[in-house]
Amino acid sequence: MTALIPGEIAPPARLLMGPGPISAYPSVLRAMGAPLVGQYDPFMTATMAETQELYRQVWSTANEATLLVDGTSRAGIEAAMVSLIRPGERVLVPVFGRFGHLLAEVAERAMAEVHTIETAWGQVFAPSVIEEAIRRVKPAMLAIVQGDTSTTMNQPLAELGEICAKHGVLFYTDATASLGGNPFEADAWGLDAATAGLQKCLGGPSGSSPITLSERAVEVITSRKRIEAGIRDEDDPDAADFVRSNYFDLGMILDYWGPRRLNHHTEATSMLYAARECARLILAEGREAVIARHQLAGRAMLAGVVAMGLEVFGDVAHKMSNVVAVEIPEGVPGDAARAAMLTDYGIEIGTSFGPLHGRVWRIGTMGYNARRDAVLTTLAALESTLGRFGFAVAPGAGVAAASEILGQA
Amino acid sequence: MTALIPGEIAPPARLLMGPGPISAYPSVLRAMGAPLVGQYDPFMTATMAETQELYRQVWSTANEATLLVDGTSRAGIEAAMVSLIRPGERVLVPVFGRFGHLLAEVAERAMAEVHTIETAWGQVFAPSVIEEAIRRVKPAMLAIVQGDTSTTMNQPLAELGEICAKHGVLFYTDATASLGGNPFEADAWGLDAATAGLQKCLGGPSGSSPITLSERAVEVITSRKRIEAGIRDEDDPDAADFVRSNYFDLGMILDYWGPRRLNHHTEATSMLYAARECARLILAEGREAVIARHQLAGRAMLAGVVAMGLEVFGDVAHKMSNVVAVEIPEGVPGDAARAAMLTDYGIEIGTSFGPLHGRVWRIGTMGYNARRDAVLTTLAALESTLGRFGFAVAPGAGVAAASEILGQA
CATH class of the missing domain: 3.90.1150.10 (Aspartate Aminotransferase, domain 1)
Incomplete structure (x- = not known):
């Protein structure tokens, strides 16, 4: 039997004007065609460091821990949640659309005790409503979507950081749908963690998730650190309440992106090139x-x-x-x-x-x-x-x- | 302050003759430059189905459940393990190099009771040694690397499927380093699950993980099925022992790739194009x-x-x-x-x-x-x-x- 072998990929011409994915910038597509280099090639590590710096500017943050998770936007969500939430901890999720339900779902799978508040689809939350729920629930984390594409709403975040700080709550947002096309100020708004994807306003393909983490978030992650067997040295950390995922363990991912360059996954080089170009275009245009x-x-x-x-x-x-x-x-x-x-x-x-x-x-x-x-x-x-x-x-x-x-x- | 904006990516010329990642085929790089389409575009769903069919031939399987996980090769490993192993179940991992340790590590994080046997680096296991361990441990799953790049060894798998079937054990292998450049027969060898990456013999970039699952594996996954809140209908399954990951829940990923096309992640389109081209090149050459x-x-x-x-x-x-x-x-x-x-x-x-x-x-x-x-x-x-x-x-x-x-x- 001779199977029919198809030809090279030849997508139809499309103008993608939906809620995302959208048509990528031509130079982002071009970037993915660039040749690969090895994962410890000086060019590779320099490109990783450069991409981190570009995303610090995109997120408007000084966070050292600014990097990419190798997966789609929900990979970034899961990495943030599973690394920051200890099983049994309370998480508060204000839900104003489908992606609020997703945050609650991911938190539940991370074995959090999840509390939600809801508002009608097409509305956002007043900060006072969120603060009241924080007082009642006393969560370890507030997890809230910035822009929920299911309803098109953009939740104001500027006042929430102060509320979270006052109550000792980690403040996480999913900015997948909003980052790049709407104001975002990771540091000024007091965010501890924020994640995104390339396939919306950043103008790239799905498959890489930019993430930024405050020092406080990194402290939580470091306290749970465990370096995997096979590459762990004797004096390396091996916390008892280690993250219940290897792939999404931000402690190990930070060691891969950081000066130690400890092997974890093999960085998705072409997606790194794409993510770099998305950020570069934003900063070049302003x-x-x-x-x-x-x-x-x-x-x-x-x-x-x-x-x-x-x-x-x-x-x-x-x-x-x-x-x-x-x-x-x-x-x-x-x-x-x-x-x-x-x-x-x-x-x-x-x-x-x-x-x-x-x-x-x-x-x-x-x-x-x-x-x-x-x-x-x-x-x-x-x-x-x-x-x-x-x-x-x-x-x-x-x-x-x-x-x-x-x-x- | 005006930040310095770098130029478009311009990697140095490299001939990658290490253990991977290696230089991608030129047409794989070209494929990633193809324009994006929407995730439910008829071209997209047809390309997903076509890619599944191409990988059935690469894996040498009739498994309907043959697809891609959106992440690097260890994303595929974790998806297979977290979806197939219930917390507390026993997993046997014969370790003959670093990536055996990785399988044990991922299984442990998936809350399995992990049992390992080890052989000296540079050796492989005789089937009888593995069967003896299976008799002793009585695991729910045997998880073994096919080719461990850390030692270059290629573990013979042909006799293990029959042993696993005899003892009612799920048989999983990580073929990241070996698939495409060494014989692999998913069906003839009785595999229940196998995962890989593009960055070795398949000649693509890291960032997409081909996976194939037997009917028996799909039954296990289906028995744990839970469709996430926000898109779950009233009569949709909602199992109590659901998978403790959203991103790696193969039950939902199968619904996204299957006829229901139920939204999960947004498929990484450019990596899909790359994965398709890797398989297409193998089949075109033979x-x-x-x-x-x-x-x-x-x-x-x-x-x-x-x-x-x-x-x-x-x-x-x-x-x-x-x-x-x-x-x-x-x-x-x-x-x-x-x-x-x-x-x-x-x-x-x-x-x-x-x-x-x-x-x-x-x-x-x-x-x-x-x-x-x-x-x-x-x-x-x-x-x-x-x-x-x-x-x-x-x-x-x-x-x-x-x-x-x-x-x-």
Whole structure:
């Protein structure tokens, strides 16, 4: 039997305007084509150190412990939680969308005693509500999503660090959906741990998770340190309450990234190159300029869909810059319309999870695609698609409204 | 303060002839530069299914549950162990090098009761020794490395499946270092689980872990199934002894790769492209032809180093095809000589771990680099380097011996 061998990969042309993953910056794709080097090559260790420094600037932190976890964004979440939470410790998770449920789920699997508070989807929490829950629960950690793509909401974090410090609580946030396109200040906001992924505003592929850890977080991790058998020296630490994962043990991952360069995993070199390029692009354009570009594109997309007569879901004042959820109009088949956008225009938009599945479309403007032509093309294609499915739109209204915000090219 | 922004990544030219990672095939690097698509794009799901089918052929299996774990090779190890081992269950790990210790370590962190047997580094186990230990320990799982790069040994697996089946033991192997360059027969050898990485004989970058699971393994995983909060329907399973990791819960990962396409992580698209290309290249050249090419290159390298007067470490009859460990000659500073190979010739060779650190060099001939010019260039550079450090080699002896095996080009 001769099996049929396919050819080299040849993806169709796509403009990814959903909630992520989004189209990567061309130079990020190019970076992954760069030749490999050995894991202890001076170029490799220098590139790791350089990437750490670039991400310190992206996170706005002086944290020495700023690095990558080799996996998708939820690998970073699990690494932070399993390394920072001792079994039986209490974790408070304010849930305002699907990814809050994920944090609770990961904490539960890490054998934490998980307490959640919930708010309606489309809303965020007032700091006082979180503080009240902290007083009641007395958690070891507050774990909260910054931007929950399932609802598009952006939870304000600026006041939470002080509250956590006052109550002796570790403060962790998942900034996967928000980092790069919305303000983020790891040090000024008093964060102990923050994790992300490349596939949203950072403009890269999924598969590498930037993470930053405060000195306090590193102290917790160090107190649980155990170096694995096979490479452990006699005087190396071997804590009794060691982390119940080898792959996600940040103590060992820090030793791999740190001056000791102790072997753990083999760093995913091509993903390192990608992560480096994502950060490099942000800093070359300017961190504030990239956030402003996301805000402009987001405002334009919002104005466009509103001008087309679509209803926007949730508290728009607390929306992330980089994604908007619009109610699917009565009578329009949501999935068929999304499929038509993909087939006829090569444009991907998303639906959502749980209570919002089939009720909203999520339209993103992230990373490379937070740009004028991507916004206007999407609005034009959406107008055409809505018309095809019987929802009449004033011709050109969406593009005109967005153009007004974007200004002339 | 204006921070200095570095330029695009520009790695130095390297011929990676160590124990891995090794230089990737050019078309694998090219594949990662292909544009991204959305995670539920028909092209994406078709590419995932196609990649599964390609890896069934690489593993030589009919297992439906053949897929990728998004992380480095040890992510695949941990996913297999944490999903298949219930806390408190016994796991038997025969250790013949550093990566046996790793399996024991990962099993211990997965809260197994771990039993090890050891043999001297440089040796492998007779099946009877393993069966005796199985009779004594009565484990739920036998976990054994196929090729342990730390010693270069290749543990014969062909007889172990029958032994495991007889005693009702799950049979798992880590084939990271061996798959693609040495015979591997998942079904014929009765394996329940096997995991690998791309960065050895498969000729890709680290960061994606191919895995295959027998029906029996899938039954164990299914019996522990719990779908995470936030996307769980009322009638979805929610087992009490759920897997103590979200990221590595193969039950959920199988639902993501399977027909239900239930969201878990966001598949690392560029690494998927790379993994697909690694498998595609093997099948296009022919699985047996690729193994034969590794065997030829390995024999040539072995003959070359022997002809140069170097001692080879371990039981050569059980050496993997793709790597050889040579004793560093008395008086030659091992690390300085390796550094000179890198600086003067751009060639990387490795040292080893634990008792072999600083005692041997490990020279690999894997994937793209299992080829005539890579072998001969390495031998010529090694001869020159040894001479520089005072170890006299008969001029041209290594290259001549290797050439004899390789034949004329």
